[in-house]
Every structure is written in C-alpha cells, then in structure tokens.
Amino acid sequence: MQDLVVEPSRVIAVLRRRVEELLYENAVLSAAVDQQRDEINELRGGPTVQVIIPGKPTRFALRLVAYAPNGGRLAVLPQHSGFEMAAPLNDVPGLTVTYPAGGLYSELIAGYCEVAVEYAVDGGGWAEPPNARFLRIKRGGESTDRAGVRSYDCPGWSWMLRKVVLYPNSSLVDGKRQFSAVSPGAILATFIQEGQARGALPGLLFDFSTTHDSAGDPWSKTLTLAIEPGKDLLTVLINLGEQGVIDWRMQGRTLQVFNPDMVLGADRAPGPSPVDLRLGRDITEAPDMGTLEDAASAILIGGEAGLSVEVINPSAVTPWGRWETYQSQGGVTDSGTATLLGQNALERVGRERVQVTRGLMFDAARWLPFKHYQPGDYLLAPGDGGEMQPLRLRQITLSVDKDGQVGGNVVLNDRFLEREIRLARQAAGILDGGVGSGGTGGTPAPEPGGRAPAKPQGLIVNASAYIDASGTAQGQITATWTPVAADKSGVAIEVDAYELYARENHAGGIWHQIDVVGETTATYSPLRVGVEYAFKVRAVADAVRGEFSEQTIVLVPDDTMPPPVPSTPIVTTRLGMIHVSWDGLGSAGEVMPLDFDRVKVWMADPLVPGSARVVDSMRVTETVVVPDQPYNADREFWLTAVDRSGNESGQSGHVTVVTQPLVDTDLIGKIIDGAHIVDGTVNASDAVIANTITGALIKALAIDTGHLRANAVTVDKLAAGSVTAGKLEALLILATRIVAGSPTAARVELNSTGLKAFNAGGQETLTVNASTGNVDIMGRFTSGASGKRLVINPNFGADPEIRLYEDDTNYHAITASSSSESGMRIISMRDGDGRYGYLTLSPTSAGVWGVSGSTIVCGVQAQAPSGVVRLYGKLGSGHANSTFARGSVTVGAGGGFSVGYGVTFESDMTPVLDFFDIGSTVYAHVLNAKGPSGFGWLQSANSGASLHDCHFFAWRH
Numbered sequence: 001m002q003d004l005v006v007e008p009s010r011v012i013a014v015l016r017r018r019v020e021e022l023l024y025e026n027a028v029l030s031a032a033v034d035q036q037r038d039e040i041n042e043l044r045g046g047p048t049v050q051v052i053i054p055g056k057p058t059r060f061a062l063r064l065v066a067y068a069p070n071g072g073r074l075a076v077l078p079q080h081s082g083f084e085m086a087a088p089l090n091d092v093p094g095l096t097v098t099y100p101a102g103g104l105y106s107e108l109i110a111g112y113c114e115v116a117v118e119y120a121v122d123g124g125g126w127a128e129p130p131n132a133r134f135l136r137i138k139r140g141g142e143s144t145d146r147a148g149v150r151s152y153d154c155p156g157w158s159w160m161l162r163k164v165v166l167y168p169n170s171s172l173v174d175g176k177r178q179f180s181a182v183s184p185g186a187i188l189a190t191f192i193q194e195g196q197a198r199g200a201l202p203g204l205l206f207d208f209s210t211t212h213d214s215a216g217d218p219w220s221k222t223l224t225l226a227i228e229p230g231k232d233l234l235t236v237l238i239n240l241g242e243q244g245v246i247d248w249r250m251q252g253r254t255l256q257v258f259n260p261d262m263v264l265g266a267d268r269a270p271g272p273s274p275v276d277l278r279l280g281r282d283i284t285e286a287p288d289m290g291t292l293e294d295a296a297s298a299i300l301i302g303g304e305a306g307l308s309v310e311v312i313n314p315s316a317v318t319p320w321g322r323w324e325t326y327q328s329q330g331g332v333t334d335s336g337t338a339t340l341l342g343q344n345a346l347e348r349v350g351r352e353r354v355q356v357t358r359g360l361m362f363d364a365a366r367w368l369p370f371k372h373y374q375p376g377d378y379l380l381a382p383g384d385g386g387e388m389q390p391l392r393l394r395q396i397t398l399s400v401d402k403d404g405q406v407g408g409n410v411v412l413n414d415r416f417l418e419r420e421i422r423l424a425r426q427a428a429g430i431l432d433g434g435v436g437s438g439g440t441g442g443t444p445a446p447e448p449g450g451r452a453p454a455k456p457q458g459l460i461v462n463a464s465a466y467i468d469a470s471g472t473a474q475g476q477i478t479a480t481w482t483p484v485a486a487d488k489s490g491v492a493i494e495v496d497a498y499e500l501y502a503r504e505n506h507a508g509g510i511w512h513q514i515d516v517v518g519e520t521t522a523t524y525s526p527l528r529v530g531v532e533y534a535f536k537v538r539a540v541a542d543a544v545r546g547e548f549s550e551q552t553i554v555l556v557p558d559d560t561m562p563p564p565v566p567s568t569p570i571v572t573t574r575l576g577m578i579h580v581s582w583d584g585l586g587s588a589g590e591v592m593p594l595d596f597d598r599v600k601v602w603m604a605d606p607l608v609p610g611s612a613r614v615v616d617s618m619r620v621t622e623t624v625v626v627p628d629q630p631y632n633a634d635r636e637f638w639l640t641a642v643d644r645s646g647n648e649s650g651q652s653g654h655v656t657v658v659t660q661p662l663v664d665t666d667l668i669g670k671i672i673d674g675a676h677i678v679d680g681t682v683n684a685s686d687a688v689i690a691n692t693i694t695g696a697l698i699k700a701l702a703i704d705t706g707h708l709r710a711n712a713v714t715v716d717k718l719a720a721g722s723v724t725a726g727k728l729e730a731l732l733i734l735a736t737r738i739v740a741g742s743p744t745a746a747r748v749e750l751n752s753t754g755l756k757a758f759n760a761g762g763q764e765t766l767t768v769n770a771s772t773g774n775v776d777i778m779g780r781f782t783s784g785a786s787g788k789r790l791v792i793n794p795n796f797g798a799d800p801e802i803r804l805y806e807d808d809t810n811y812h813a814i815t816a817s818s819s820s821e822s823g824m825r826i827i828s829m830r831d832g833d834g835r836y837g838y839l840t841l842s843p844t845s846a847g848v849w850g851v852s853g854s855t856i857v858c859g860v861q862a863q864a865p866s867g868v869v870r871l872y873g874k875l876g877s878g879h880a881n882s883t884f885a886r887g888s889v890t891v892g893a894g895g896g897f898s899v900g901y902g903v904t905f906e907s908d909m910t911p912v913l914d915f916f917d918i919g920s921t922v923y924a925h926v927l928n929a930k931g932p933s934g935f936g937w938l939q940s941a942n943s944g945a946s947l948h949d950c951h952f953f954a955w956r957h
Contacts, residue, residue, distance in 0.1 A: 057123025060362040060369075062400050064097065065128075066105065067114040070203030070253070074113065079103035081149055084399035085117050087131040089264065089375040090241035090248060092234070093156035095134040101148030109136055115154055116252075117398075121371050129370035130249045130256070133157040158250045160204075161234035164195035168229040173485045176226035180458025180482040183219035184246050186210040188257060191233040205254040213246075214256040215263050221245050224458035224480045226520075247376060264376030269390035275367050276380040276388065277358060277410075282367055285359035285409075286382050292317065296325040301342045303332035311342030315564065315590035333515075336525025340466035340476050356384060356391065356412045360398075369396045369408070381412055451487045453495055453539035453546030456520075458482040461535050461552045465559040468526065470776075471594035473645050475527035475556035477502075477535070481549060483520045484539040488547070495539045497866065500524070505534040505553055510856075516844060516866065528799075529558040529645075543868055563641040564590055566599050568653030571637045573660055577627045580637055584621035587652060595643040597764060601626075604636045606656060616743045619764075620753055624743075631661040644763070880905050885954045899950060900934035911935045911954040 064077040083097040095117065099109050109115065117132040134154035169177060179187050185208045195201055208214045223245065227236070237257075240246045247264035248257045258264055268275040277283050297316035301309045316323075327345055332338050358381060362368065373379055375393050383389040391412035398408035459481040468474050479500055487493045500522045503509040515522040527533065532555045536548040564586030572579045580601055586592065598619045603626060604612035616624040629635055636656045641649040741747030746760040757766035767776040781792040791803040791811075801815040810829040823842025830836040833852070840847045840861075849859035850873070858873025880903055891897050901909065908931050929936040935954070 058120070059122060059365065060371075060406055061120045062398060062406055063118050063120075063126065065116045065118055066108040067116060067133075069112055069114060074108055075105050077103075077105055077109055077115070079106075080400070082400055082402045083117075084397065085132065085134075086395060086397045087129075087375055088395040089393070091238065092159050093131040093134070095152075095154040095156075097152045097154065098149055099152065101150060106150075109152060110139070110150065112136060114157065115152075119370055121368055127370075128252060130251050130374065131156055131158075133250060133252050135159060156250060157253055158234065158237075158255070160201060161237060161255070162232045164191060164200045165230050165232045166191060166227055167194060167198075172229075173226065173483050176228050178458070178482045179223060179225045179227065181222050181224050181460055182458075183210055184221060184223060184240055184257065185213065185219055187223065187225065187227075188233070188237065188255075191236065192255075195233070203253050206257070207254055208257045213258045213262075215258055217259055217262065220259045222460050224460050224482055226483070249375075261376075264374070265378070265392075266376070267378040267390070268373060269378045269380040274380045275373050275377070277367060277382070278388075279382055279386070280361075282361055282365040283358045283382065284361045286386065287357050287359075289357075292319075296323045296346060298322055298324045299342045299345050300324070300326045301332070301338040302326065302328045303338050307333060307335065307338060309335050309338040309342060311339055311346060313343070313346035315586065315593055316346060317590070332523060334523060334525050336466065336468070336474055336476050337478075337523040339468060340464060340525070343466055356381075358382065358410050358412060360408045360410065362406055369398065369410070379412070381410075383412075451491070451493060451541065452544050453484045453493055453541045454486050454488050454490075455547035456481040456484050456498065456537050456539060456549040459535065459537055459549045459552045461554045463527075463533075463554050463556045465529050465557050466525075467559060467593065467595045469594070471596070471644060473529045473559040473595065474525060475529045475531070476523065476525035477527065477533075477554065477556070478521065478523050479535060479537065479552075480521045481537050484546065487541075493541050495541050496543075497540045498522070498537055499540060499545070500535065500537045501548070502527075502533050502535050504528075505532040508853075509534070511536075513845065516863070527556050529556050531556055540866070543866070559595065559643070559645040560647060562647035562649045563593055563596050563643045564588065565650045566639040566641045566652040569601070569637055569639050569655060571655040571657045573657050576631070576659060576661060577625050578629055578635060578637075578657060578659060579623050579625055580616070581623040582618050582621065582639060586641075592641065593643070595645065597642050597644050599639045599641050600648075602638050602640065602651075606634050606636045619756075620751070622751065629659045631659050634658055883956055885909060886952065888949065888951045890949055896928070896936065896938045897950070898929070898934060898936035899952065901932075901954070903933075905932040905956060907956055908932055909935070909954040909956050911952050913937055914949075914951040 062083075064080060064083060066074040066077055068074055077099065079100065080103070081098040081100060083095060085093065085095045087093045095115060097109065097115065099106055101110075113136045115134045115136055116128050117134070118126040118128050120126045134156055136152055136154050138153040138155075140151045140153070166177060171178070179190075188208070189206070189210055192201070192204060192206060196204070206214075212218055237246075237248055241248055244260050246257050247260050247262070248255065249264065250256070279286060295317060296313075297318050298310065298312045301307075301311065303309070325345075327341070332341065360369070367373060367379075373393060375396055377393050378390050379393055380388055381391045383391055393410055394413050395411040396408065397410070398406065400406055459479065461477050461479045463475060463477045465473050465475055481498070484495050484498075485492060497516050497518055498520065499513055500515040500517070501511045502514045502524070503511045514524045522537075532553060535552045535554065536550070538548045539546045567583055567585050567587050567589070570581040570583075572581075582599060584592065598617045600614045601616040601618065601624055602612055603615045615626050618624060626635075634656050635658070636654055638654045639652040738750045739747050740749075741758075745758070747758050749756045749758065754770035755766070755768040756764055759765050763778070765778045767774070769775075777793075780794055783790040786808050787805070788807070789805045791805065792801075794801055794803055799815050801813055803811040803813050805811040806829060812829050813825070813827040815825050815827070816823075823840060823845075825838050825840050827838040828836045835850070835852045837848070837850050840849070843864070845861055845863045847859055847861035849856050851857065856872060860872070861870045862868075863870065882903075882905065885901050885905070887899075887901070889899055911927065911930060913927070913935075927935060927937050935952075
C-alpha cells in the first residue's frame with residue numbers, strides 16, 4: 001500500500017474555492033431576503049420592521065423596550081428607523097435612535113421614558129444585558145420633514161449619577177470631607193444613601209456593601225480621600241475606575257461595583273475552547289490605526305527643590321533618533337520616585353499606539369456579544385497585523401439599520417495598551433495618593449508637653465517596584481493619611497508638618513524617619529523589594545510632636561514585568577551540529593531593558609510531548625552550538641528572555657531543523673574518500689565533520705600548519721592535556737566564548753564582551769566589561785578569611801555595608817541605609833552587654849546615638865527641615881566642661897540647704913529648683929548662693945516633714 005501524499009498548496013486551493021462558493025451562496029440568500037422585505041414594505045406602505053423568515057431563527061437580534069421613569073415596562077418599540085448603542089468599560093454608555101412620529105408607540109419615546117436594548121440568540125428569549133438601560137432626555141427633529149422622523153440621543157442610566165452630589169457635614173477639614181482608610185463601597189454608599197435621604201435618585205439600587213463588592217468578594221483596596229462638597233457621584237465613580245480601584249457597570253437601574261479586573265476582567269483567551277473571534281466567521285473587517293505622535297525615548301522629570309532626573313528607554317522606537325519630552329512632578333523629592341514616574345511615562349510613549357477595531361458578523365458567528373463576552377473580557381482575536389493574540393475588550397458597539405440588519409464592532413486593546421493603562425493608574429496613585437492597603441495596628445509613641453496634635457487617621461501605603469540605572473529592582477512607596485486639625489483634646493490646632501517613619505517589620509527593627517512633609521501625602525525610595533515594612537506617621541505643631549498613627553504593614557513587591565519576547569533565533573546545521581544564533585533584540589526589534597539577564601535556548605523533539613529543555617543561554621549577540629543530536633531527526637528551537645528578578649518572557653518564534661550527516665553513517669570513524677562524501681555537504685569553510693578523524697587515522701607528521709585553516713582547531717578537537725603553555729601562540733583569538741562549568745548554571749565565562757561568572761541559578765555574579773573597564777560584583781568582597789580584615793557587602797541583597805573587623809567576630813560598620821533614612825550610618829562594634837554607638841547622616845538630619853540592645857538610650861539629632869535639635873536620654877553633670885547639669889537629692893527637715901554638683905565647673909552655674917515634701921505639699925524656694933561647685937537655698941516656710949525631694953537643673957551662660 002502506497003503512502004498518502006498531501007500537498008499543502010492543493011489543500012489550501014480546495015478550501016479557498018469552497019469558501020468562495022459559500023460566500024456566493026450567502027450573497028444569493030441575502031438578496032432573496034432583501035427582495036422579500038422590500039415586497040412586504042411596499043404592501044404595508046409604512047415604516048420598516050425587522051423581518052424574521054419563518055423556520056430560520058435570527059442568529060442575533062436586537063430590539064428596544066420602553067420603561068416608565070423609575071417604573072415598570074411599557075411596551076416594545078417595534079417601528080424604529082434604526083439605532084446604535086455603545087457599551088464601554090467603566091464609562092457611560094450611549095444610544096442614538098431614529099423613530100417616525102407616526103410609528104407604533106412613538107408617543108412613548110417622544111415623552112419621558114427609559115429605553116432598554118434587549119438581545120436574543122437563535123430565536124430564544126429576550127434579555128437586557130449590562131449597560132443597556134438608557135434615558136430619553138434629548139431629542140431632535142426637522143419640522144419640514146414630512147415623514148416626521150425624530151432623533152433621540154439617550155445616555156446610559158449611569159449618566160444620572162451626576163445628579164447626586166456630596167453635601168458638607170460637621171467635620172470638614174480644610175473644607176473637605178475626610179474618608180479615612182475605608183473601602184470604595186463605603187464612599188459610594190455614602191453618596192447614594194445621603195442623596196436618597198434628601199430625595200435624590202429614588203430609582204437607583206446598588207448591590208454592594210461597605211465590606212463586599214457586587215460579586216460578594218471582600219474589597220481588595222482601601223482608600224483615604226478628601227472630597228470637596230459638591231463633587232458628584234459619577235465623577236468619583238469614573239475616577240476610581242480610571243485609577244484601577246474598581247470596575248463598575250449598570251444592570252438596569254442597579255449599580256454594580258466590583259474589585260478591579262475580576263468579574264469585568266475574565267480571561268476567555270486561553271484553554272481548549274477559547275472565545276476566538278476569527279476573520280470570515282465572527283469578524284468581517286479589521287482596520288488598524290497607528291500613530292507615533294506621542295512617542296519619546298528620553299524624559300526629563302522635574303521635581304521639588306531642584307530635583308531633576310533623566311530617564312531613558314533603550315527599547316523605544318526611534319526611527320529618527322532620540323525624541324525627548326519633559327514632565328513636571330510637583331511634590332516629588334526623591335530620585336527613585338522620579339525614576340519610576342519617568343519609566344512609566346516612557347513605557348506609555350515608547351512604541352506606536354495602535355487602535356484595534358474589529359467589525360462583527362452575526363449569521364455564521366460562533367461567539368456573540370453579551371451571550372459569550374462583555375466589555376472587560378480578554379478574547380483571542382486578530383491583533384495588529386492579523387495575528388491571533390489575547391486582547392482586552394474595551395467597548396462593544398451594536399447597531400440596527402432601517403432594514404433591521406444588525407451590525408457592530410468591538411474595540412480591543414493589546415497587552416501593550418493594557419500595560420500603559422496600568423502604568424498610568426500607578427502614576428496617578430503616586431501623584432494623588434489615597435489608595436493602598438489598610439494598617440495592622442502599632443504602638444503609639446507620644447511626645448511629652450504642650451498641645452500635642454491628635455494622631456493621624458487613615459494611613460495607607462501603596463508600594464511599587466521600578467528598575468534603577470544599574471538594572472536593579474528597587475521599591476517605592478506612596479503614603480497618604482487624613483489631615484490632623486485638632487489636638488488630643490479635640491481643640492483646633494494648626495499642624496506645621498508630618499513626620500513619616502518606617503522600619504523593616506521584624507522584631508528589634510529600629511524606626512527611622514524617612515520624610516518630613518507639609519501635606520498629607522509622601523513618597524519615598526529606594527526600599528528593598530520583597531521585604532515587609534512597617535510605617536507610621538505623626539503630626540508636628542509648634543515643635544510639639546503628636547502621637548503616632550496606627551502602623552501600616554506593606555510588602556514591597558518585586559518587579560513582575562518580564563522582558564520583551566526575544567526575536568526568532570536563526571538555526572542552522574553544519575558539520576553534524578546545530579548552531580543557534582540570536583541578534584540580541586526583541587521580537588519587535590526593540591533593545592532589551594536594563595534589567596535583562598539572559599535568553600534561554602530551548603530545544604524539543606516535536607514528536608515527543610514534554611521533551612522541551614534548556615540547552616544553553618545567551619546574553620549578547622552570539623551563536624551557541626548544540627552537539628550530539630541524531631541525524632535526520634527534527635529538533636525544534638525557541639528562546640525566552642529572563643530578567644534579574646527571574647521574570648520570564650513568552651516564547652519567541654519556533655524554528656525546526658534537521659541535522660544532516662556529512663558521510664554515510666556506517667563510515668564514521670573509518671577511512672573515507674571523496675566518493676563517500678555527500679554532495680554539497682562540504683564547502684571551503686567546512687573541511688571535516690566533527691570528531692570523525694581521530695589520531696589513529698592520521699599518519700604521523702602528515703598534517704602541518706599549512707594544511708590547517710585559521711581558527712579551525714577548537715577545544716573539543718583537542719585531547720585532555722595535549723596543549724601546554726609552550727605550544728600556545730602569544731595571542732589566542734576567541735571566536736564565541738569559553739565556558740568553565742555548566743553552560744546554563746554555575747560557571748565562569750569569557751566572551752567578546754569580557755569576563756563573567758554565574759551562580760547555580762544562572763544569575764550573573766561577576767562582570768568585567770571589556771569596553772568600559774567596569775567591574776560589577778554581586779556578592780561579598782573580603783580582604784582576609786579571619787582576624788583584622790575588610791569586608792564589603794557582607795549580606796548581599798541587604799543595605800550596602802563596609803565592615804572593619806577588629807578580630808574574628810567584632811567589627812565596626814559603615815552602611816548606606818536605603819531601607820531607613822536614605823543616608824549613611826557609621827556603627828561601632830558592640831560590647832559584651834550589646835551596647836554600641838552609631839552616627840547617622842542623611843539629607844534631612846544628622847544624629848549621634850547610644851544604643852543598648854535594640855533601644856536608643858541617648859542621642860542628639862539635628863533636623864534640617866525644622867531646624868530643631870533633639871536630645872534623647874539624661875543630662876548629667878559629670879565634667880567641668882559640661883554646659884548643663886541636672887540631679888536630685890533628698891534632704892531632712894529645715895529651712896536652708898545647700899547642694900553640690902559633684903564637680904567644679906569652669907564658671908558659675910545658674911540653677912532652677914523644685915522642692916517639695918515627699919508625697920505632700922510643694923514649697924517655694926529662694927536661692928541664697930550659687931557658684932561653680934554648687935548652690936544653696938532657703939525654704940519659704942518650714943515643713944514638719946522629715947524628708948524632702950530636691951530636683952535641680954542648671955546651666956552655664
């Protein structure tokens with residue numbers, strides 16, 4: 001029996017002819033339907049209605065239904081002259097209708113009513129989808145039109161949410177109502193319930209609560225917001241949707257609000273039966289519109305106090321070279337936040353922006369709007385260029401023409417546009433604050449004396465990750481809290497500043513002040529990614545510090561954005577081995593980002609499921625060789641890119657290759673002549689197949705230098721120990737790379753860019769850059785194994801640190817504390833009781849501290865923003881050069897006493913004295929002597945008590 005041979009070109013030709021036949025048959029049927037419809041209209045002599053042929057239910061049908069305002073169903077509106085509805089994600093839908101003045105039930109739509117759009121599939125029941133209830137509030141018409149056709153523009157029911165506004169209450173702060181660390185549902189419910197109590201929007205319903213969304217899930221976001229009275233509900237709802245706090249829609253008159261990207265973000269693209277919109281079946285047209293008008297490759301961020309940070313996107317599209325832009329960011333004072341905002345801005349303008357619109361077909365469609373998908377869902381559809389890819393549905397537009405034919409289109413976003421939307425939301429959250437996770441509670445630290453401000457409420461902290469100039473992931477936070485307007489007794493007070501503190505959330509962690517601001521939002525960076533931090537804030541009024549807020553605990557996320565998909569590798573076979581090359585770029589020709597680490601080279605046997613494995617990796621434009629593959633067997637290759645945080649891209653294009661033998665396989669290892677060599681397998685640059693000529697087959701001294709092509713002898717051709725120093729030339733030319741160790745794990749590698757070392761996970765730990773001379777070490781550097789020695793970066797991944805060891809275990813340290821006050825610390829070694837001292841220097845403060853265990857027992861801190869010098873601990877009198885002295889004594893009954901300081905100061909001291917009976921009355925006192933060694937006083941009245949307490953404080957002018 002002969003094998004069946006199928007030529008793909010003939011199969012495609014047959015399928016194409018069949019498609020053309022089906023299109024022709026469909027056109028004939030459509031013409032017959034149109035003719036029958038026209039005949040019916042002529043007989044009726046009136047407006048058109050949608051015609052449904054008996055025995056053939058309409059695949060997808062739409063109709064209009066009138067409802068009384070806030071009331072019940074009135075009637076179907078059957079004799080429209082056409083309508084169009086648009087249902088966007090997280091926005092107000094719209095409906096336009098034309099209806100003849102003499103049409104059936106025209107008086108309903110001409111009056112005040114609500115209009116619902118309903119759909120039916122395959123002749124089934126009618127249903128009203130979400131965002132399909134509209135308000136008949138705007139009309140138009142032409143008096144000279146004899147047909148009396150009227151037009152109606154109907155916004156979605158959610159348009160009416162602008163008609164309820166927030167009223168002031170008795171607890172305004174700076175003229176605004178404060179919402180402190182509450183859920184989105186609590187804010188929205190406040191608008192609705194207060195408005196309905198005043199009689200506004202009586203027909204509005206909602207099915208969420210202050211604790212759960214409309215799907216019954218707990219709210220995932222917490223907000224601290226100050227909203228001005230007069231702000232309407234619709235504006236707040238749209239703003240929260242744009243910032244990614246919520247998704248929302250209307251179902252009839254019911255407002256439904258969900259956690260973001262959950263109910264209105266269903267992923268219907270993957271799996272064995274994806275919702276796939278395909279050309280010729282579900283989609284009739286696929287226009288794309290692209291523009292580079294907003295593109296830029298470099299941005300200059302201007303912040304507060306002269307802060308200026310340049311950020312560059314090496315992956316940006318630059319056909320005409322570098323394009324620059326500028327962005328002013330008020331309130332940003334740290335370079336990390338500015339870098340994060342700049343990277344977000346460049347990601348949004350680093351490529352061509354493409355609008356993807358896809359026209360819908362209904363007769364033969366497998367998937368139908370509302371029935372199978374809705375705005376917010378991810379679908380599989382033709383993207384820019386027609387390639388099927390996951391796209392997010394942003395809007396559905398449907399129409400019915402005057403003949404009753406249903407049409408429409410969908411607007412889709414690719415993964416780039418969706419990422420741009422997320423980045424814009426992140427930037428808005430940093431600049432505006434107000435969105436984050438709730439706190440877990442903390443121990444307040446009150447300050448003594450004066451009118452202390454009340455502790456701030458509603459502290460929330462939102463954390464993000466960004467890539468710094470060295471390609472390392474760093475953390476950034478934005479903190480927001482409710483302003484303080486009163487002291488602890490509830491009396492009004494003016495706050496001068498707020499102090500934000502942070503520490504790593506573990507036992508014994510030391511609190512550090514990270515920012516002092518005059519507003520209720522602060523940003524800070526860098527922080528360690530993957531580390532949990534605790535935050536608290538307090539208010540300052542007239543140099544008096546209030547209580548700390550409750551603690552908020554936040555895990556700083558790591559970078560989760562994978563690098564671009566690599567370009568398709570070039571795979572060739574030569575001399576019995578497979579060569580895989582990569583051009584160093586992404587699939588769209590973009591440069592790899594700063595945190596790019598490597599591309600993995602994957603290989604699989606297409607006939608063996610699960611055989612995919614990593615066979616090598618590359619970091620630059622180069623070629624790797626894959627040996628030991630069987631002849632005449634398919635091998636499939638592709639690449640994935642990995643960054644320093646371990647994020648891995650999708651797969652590049654796949655390439656399949658077959659290794660070709662140089663000679664008949666039964667001759668390998670034997671003497672061959674020209675007759676045995678396969679025609680075309682040997683060229684001028686390829687002399688022999690690898691490993692087929694051994695020393696036993698070569699006559700002694702038969703091969704000399706003149707018979708060798710330059711660079712033809714590689715390491716795998718040499719026997720172990722056969723090459724000695726005396727046999728090497730003075731110059732060794734490297735063609736690709738030399739690897740000591742595993743090609744994909746722990747190794748040392750020498751290539752054209754320099755010297756590199758990698759750990760077992762394939763992470764780069766040492767780089768010596770040949771072009772710049774830069775040396776980068778990811779790990780510890782030490783000058784000795786024990787004793788007195790210098791150690792740099794002892795704990796990789798923690799704050800940068802230099803240790804100076806006095807012996808095997810005790811050391812002094814200098815550290816740049818990125819996790820605390822964004823400055824540096826010089827720390828002494830600890831004594832046997834755990835005591836030590838340290839010095840801190842930061843842009844906003846300097847301090848000297850004495851610590852016992854994990855507690856600061858004394859210190860001095862100078863603060864640049866406030867100009868305040870803070871003293872911690874006790875003031876003693878122990879030295880003649882001291883400026884201050886303090887102490888206490890207990891004396892017996894009597895009227896006059898003297899007290900010595902215990903040391904003679906360089907000049908007279910001026911004392912202040914408290915004198916009272918123990919557990920009893922306080923008495924006045926009169927100083928009658930003072931000097932450098934002590935002072936005396938007289939009691940205003942003799943006391944019968946036998947013991948008195950005396951507390952003094954003295955200073956020298």
